[in-house]
Amino acid sequence: MPDAGSQRKTQIVIVGGGAGGLELARKLGARYGRKNHDIILVDRNRTHIWKPLLHEVAAGSLDANLDEVGYGGHAARWGYRFFYGALESIDREARVITTAPLMDADGEEVLDRHRIRYDYLVLAIGGVSNDFGIPGVREHAMFLEHRTQADTFRHKLLNACFRANLHRAEGGAASKVRICIVGGGATGVELSAELFNAAKGLQNYGLEVFDESALQVTLLEAGPRILPALDEDLAATAQAELEALGAEVRPSTQVVKVTPKAVHTKDGGTVEADLILWAAGVRGAHGVEAMSDLELSRLGQFVVRPTLQTTMDDRIFSLGDCASCLLPGEERPIPPRAQSAHQMAARVFRNLNRMMAGQAPEAFRYNDHGSLVSLSRFAAVGSLMGNLVGGRMAVEGRLARMAYRSLYRMHILAIHGWLKGSVLIVMGHVNQIVRPRLKLH
Numbered sequence: 001m002p003d004a005g006s007q008r009k010t011q012i013v014i015v016g017g018g019a020g021g022l023e024l025a026r027k028l029g030a031r032y033g034r035k036n037h038d039i040i041l042v043d044r045n046r047t048h049i050w051k052p053l054l055h056e057v058a059a060g061s062l063d064a065n066l067d068e069v070g071y072g073g074h075a076a077r078w079g080y081r082f083f084y085g086a087l088e089s090i091d092r093e094a095r096v097i098t099t100a101p102l103m104d105a106d107g108e109e110v111l112d113r114h115r116i117r118y119d120y121l122v123l124a125i126g127g128v129s130n131d132f133g134i135p136g137v138r139e140h141a142m143f144l145e146h147r148t149q150a151d152t153f154r155h156k157l158l159n160a161c162f163r164a165n166l167h168r169a170e171g172g173a174a175s176k177v178r179i180c181i182v183g184g185g186a187t188g189v190e191l192s193a194e195l196f197n198a199a200k201g202l203q204n205y206g207l208e209v210f211d212e213s214a215l216q217v218t219l220l221e222a223g224p225r226i227l228p229a230l231d232e233d234l235a236a237t238a239q240a241e242l243e244a245l246g247a248e249v250r251p252s253t254q255v256v257k258v259t260p261k262a263v264h265t266k267d268g269g270t271v272e273a274d275l276i277l278w279a280a281g282v283r284g285a286h287g288v289e290a291m292s293d294l295e296l297s298r299l300g301q302f303v304v305r306p307t308l309q310t311t312m313d314d315r316i317f318s319l320g321d322c323a324s325c326l327l328p329g330e331e332r333p334i335p336p337r338a339q340s341a342h343q344m345a346a347r348v349f350r351n352l353n354r355m356m357a358g359q360a361p362e363a364f365r366y367n368d369h370g371s372l373v374s375l376s377r378f379a380a381v382g383s384l385m386g387n388l389v390g391g392r393m394a395v396e397g398r399l400a401r402m403a404y405r406s407l408y409r410m411h412i413l414a415i416h417g418w419l420k421g422s423v424l425i426v427m428g429h430v431n432q433i434v435r436p437r438l439k440l441h
Contacts, residue, residue, distance in 0.1 A: 009038040010356060013097060013118040015087045017043035017071055019050060020320040020341030021124030023414045027349045029080035030417070039080035040116060042099060046071060046084060049147050050411050051126075052338055055187055057150035058277075059194040060158065064147055067428075069415065077420075085114060087125060090292035092313050097121065120315050120352055123302055124345075125288075127321030127336055129183075130281030130299070136258035141278035144187055153277065157195075160274050161202060165210040176216045180263045180273035182255055183280035184221025185229070186373050189238055191277065192219050193375035196245040217247040218271050220263065222254045222280070229335070229371045241375050255280075282321055282336040297324035297333070306363035308348050317351070319344035327366060334366050338407070342414060343367065372403055 012028060014021050025041040032039065047068040049057070056062035075082040085099030095118050102111040128145050131137035142156075143149050160177045167175035179195065181188045199212040219226070219242065226249060227235040239249050254266040258278075263271040284300025295303040295311045301324035303311050308325065310316045320341035325334045334340050343366060351361035412428075413421035 009034075009036055010119050011038045011040065011117060012120045012122070012352065013040045013042060013116055014122040014124060015042045015097065016124035016126055016320070016322070017041055017045070017048050017082075018124060018126050018320060018341065019338050019411060019414075020345040021122070022048050022069070022071075022074070023342065024122060024124070024319075024345040024349055025080045026074070026078045026415055026417070027345070028352070029075070029078035031349075031353070033079040034081075040083055041071060041075065041080055042083045042085050042087065042097075042116070043071060044084075044086035044102070045146065047147070048074075048415075050338070050408060051146075052186075053408070054144045054147065054150045055191040055194050057147060058144055058153040058157070058191060059198040060154050061194055061198055064150070068147070074415070083114075083116065085111060087123075087291060088113065089290070090121070090294070090316075092292065092294075092316070095119065095121075095315070118315075120355070121317070122348060122352075123310075123316065123318040123322055124320050124341070125285055125322045127282040127301070128285055129278050130283040131278065132281070134255055134257065137255075137278055140258045140260050141182070141276040143278055144191070153275070156275055157198075161199075161207060161210055161214070164214050165202075165207040168209040168214065176214050177275070178216045178218075178273045179275045179277070180218045180220065180271045181277045181279060182220045182263060183278065184219060184223065184226030184249070184251065185279065186227070186371070187279040188219055188221075188277075189226055189242065190374055191279070192217050192242055192247050193245060196247070212246060215246065218273070219247055219249045220253045220255060220265070220271065221249075221251045223251065225251050227371075227373060230373065238373060238375065245375075284322055288322075299324070301333075307351055307361040308344060308364050309351075309361065317348045319348055325364065327364070337371075338411070339369055340366065342411070372407065 014025050021041065025039060028039045047070050049064050049068045053062055057064045071082040085102060087097060088100035089098045096115050097118065099114045101109055101113050104110050129143050142153050164175045164177050181192055195215060195217055196212050199215045202210050225235050227238055242249050255263055256266050257264040258276060261272060263273060263276060284296065288300050289296060297303050301322055302318040304318050304323050304325045305311060306327055308317050308319055310318055321336040344364065347364040354361055409425050412424055416424060
C-alpha cells in the first residue's frame with residue numbers, strides 16, 4: 001500500500017470517514033476517479049454511521065446495522081480506495097503518514113504498521129468528549145463518540161432494565177434504572193428524551209412490569225442553562241419537556257469527581273447512578289500531540305487558516321471537530337457541528353481542485369443555518385436560517401421535527417449522491433414501518 005502504479009498519480013489521503021471525510025472522499029472519487037488520481041480514505045472502523053444518530057443507537061431506538069455505510073462498498077461505487085487503519089504519525093518532510101497496528105479483541109494483530117504517501121492530506125479524525133481533567137471520568141463514565149460506545153451503552157442499559165423488571169416482578173416496586181448524563185448540549189438532551197421513548201416500548205418486548213416510571217434520568221449541566229446554542233426561551237421549552245417526561249434537569253451544577261456508581265458535584269452533592277454518560281464539550285483526539293509537529297489549539301485541535309490549510313503545511317488540510325478555525329472578525333472558532341463539517345468538506349474539495357489546477361485556495365465562509373434538537377418522538381425545538389437572514393427564526397413542534405429529519409436526509413444525499421440517496425431515503429421510510437421499534441440485541 002499503495003501499489004506501484006499509484007506512485008505516478010496524484011495521491012490524496014483523507015484520514016477519518018466521518019460526515020465531512022466521507023463526503024469529501026465521494027466528491028473527489030466522483031470527480032477524478034482512478035485514472036490519474038488515487039483517493040484513499042483511512043479509517044479505524046469498517047463502517048460509517050452519522051454521529052448525531054448515536055444517541056438513538058445507544059437507547060435502542062435505531063438499528064445501526066440498517067443505517068450504517070460500509071466503506072469498502074462505498075469506495076468501490078465512487079472511485080476511491082478504503083484503507084482500514086488508524087493514524088499514528090505524519091512525516092511532513094517525506095509526505096507520508098503511518099497507520100498504527102490494528103489488534104482484534106484477543107490482542108492478535110490484524111494489520112501491521114503501514115506507510116502511505118500523499119501529495120495532499122486531509123485530517124478529518126473527529127473529536128472526543130472533553131473530560132476537563134476531572135478525576136474518574138475516563139475510568140467510570142461512558143461516551144458517545146462512535147458506534148462501539150453506543151452499542152456498549154445500549155447493552156448495559158438493557159441489562160439494567162431487565163434486572164429492574166425482574167426485581168419489580170418479584171415485588172420490588174421501587175426498583176429503578178438510575179442514569180446520570182453529564183452535559184446539557186444536544187447529545188445529552190436528545191439522549192435523555194430518547195431513553196424515555198425506549199422505556200415506553202419495553203413492555204412490548206417482554207418486560208411486562210417495566211415502563212418509564214422505572215427510569216430515573218438526571219441531566220447535569222455546568223452552565224446556567226441547557227442547550228446554550230439555542231435561544232433562552234427554546235432552551236427553557238426543552239427543559240420543561242424533559243421534566244414533563246420525568247427527567248431531573250440540574251443546570252449550574254459542576255462535576256468534580258466520578259466514581260463507579262456516582263457523580264460528585266461541587267456543591268457537595270452526589271448523584272448515584274447505574275449508568276454514567278459523559279457528553280460535556282468537544283476536544284481533539286487523545287494522543288494527537290504525538291502524531292506530528294502541526295500546530296494545535298489548547299483543546300488539541302489542528303489549527304487551520306481560513307483556507308482550512310494547517311498553519312505549518314499548505315498540503316495538509318483539516319476539517320470537522322478536529323480542526324480549530326478562527327475566521328477573521330470572529331471571537332470563537334467554528335463550532336463543532338455536523339453542518340460545520342459538511343461546509344468545510346465542500347470548501348476543501350473546491351480548494352483541492354484549485355490547487356491541482358495551479359490556482360490559489362480560497363477562504364472558507366461559515367453559514368450558520370441554526371440549531372435543531374430532537375426530544376425523540378415527543379417534541380423538537382430549534383432555530384433556523386441563522387445568519388442567512390441576519391437573525392434566527394425559532395421553531396417548535398411539527399415544523400421543527402420536519403427540519404430535524406431533513407438534516408439526515410441531506411447527509412444521505414451528500415454521501416450517496418442524489419439518485420441512490422433518494423432511494424435510500426424512501427427505503428428509510430419503509431423501514432420505519434416494518435422494522436421493530438427497539439433493538440434489543
